[in-house]
Amino acid sequence: xxxxxxxxxxxxxxxxxxxxxxxxxxxxxxxxxxxxxxxxxxxxxxxxxxxxxxxxxxxxxxxxxxxxxxxxxxxxxxxxxxxxxxxxxxxxxxxxxxxxxxxxxxxxxxxxxxx
Amino acid sequence: xxxxxxxxxxxxxxxxxxxxxxxxxxxxxxxxxxxxxxxxxxxxxxxxxxxxxxxxxxxxxxxxxxxxxxxxxxxxxxxxxxxxxxxxxxxxxxxxxxxxxxxxxxxxx
Numbered sequence: 001x002x003x004x005x006x007x008x009x010x011x012x013x014x015x016x017x018x019x020x021x022x023x024x025x026x027x028x029x030x031x032x033x034x035x036x037x038x039x040x041x042x043x044x045x046x047x048x049x050x051x052x053x054x055x056x057x058x059x060x061x062x063x064x065x066x067x068x069x070x071x072x073x074x075x076x077x078x079x080x081x082x083x084x085x086x087x088x089x090x091x092x093x094x095x096x097x098x099x100x101x102x103x104x105x106x107x108x109x110x111x112x113x114x115x
Numbered sequence: 116x117x118x119x120x121x122x123x124x125x126x127x128x129x130x131x132x133x134x135x136x137x138x139x140x141x142x143x144x145x146x147x148x149x150x151x152x153x154x155x156x157x158x159x160x161x162x163x164x165x166x167x168x169x170x171x172x173x174x175x176x177x178x179x180x181x182x183x184x185x186x187x188x189x190x191x192x193x194x195x196x197x198x199x200x201x202x203x204x205x206x207x208x209x210x211x212x213x214x215x216x217x218x219x220x221x222x223x224x
Binding site for chain 2: 035042093104
């Protein structure tokens with residue numbers, strides 16, 4: 001039973017380029033969460049999605065960031081026109097339907113470096 | 116949203132010493148979770164506490180939820196080098212988890 005998968009594991013982008021981060025939840029999980037972790041910091045919630053729906057995007061920056069979870073395929077976190085401050089680890093987590101506060105399963109993360 | 120403060124931010128112990136990290140909130144929490152993140156790794160769920168005064172043990176780890184459900188602690192007895200990592204508490208909101216900033220534990224052999 002594969003866990004949460006994220007790719008790429010490491011991504012280097014120049015300022016102004018676009019970054020696309022992918023997340024495939026665990027089998028049977030329909031809820032996906034994205035978190036950002038700056039060096040030596042905790043995890044900050046960004047967005048919560050279910051298939052084809054954004055449920056809570058209160059943690060997403062208003063500009064340049066977007067997320068989707070299509071009917072088919074992985075969830076995508078997209079960062080347009082990246083800046084140095086976007087350098088961070090981005091973690092995806094998933095949980096089963098009807099999540100009532102049980103554990104979230106985290107993927108290995110994508111380490112984004114903006115040069 | 117709910118906020119949690121975690122202390123200490125950092126602790127360095129000798130192998131065999133005990134370690135405790137604390138998570139405090141100004142508001143009553145419905146429940147609390149604890150995660151461990153190894154250096155370069157991803158958060159891994161350890162436990163969830165729900166009841167007032169609850170105490171749970173996992174081998175050398177003891178988790179407590181305060182009577183008023185405003186604080187929680189994680190205690191590790193006789194640390195080992197494999198305990199190295201950052202320990203986070205997290206509180207459950209409507210649709211997400213809010214994490215504390217974590218306590219980084221270093222264990223010297």
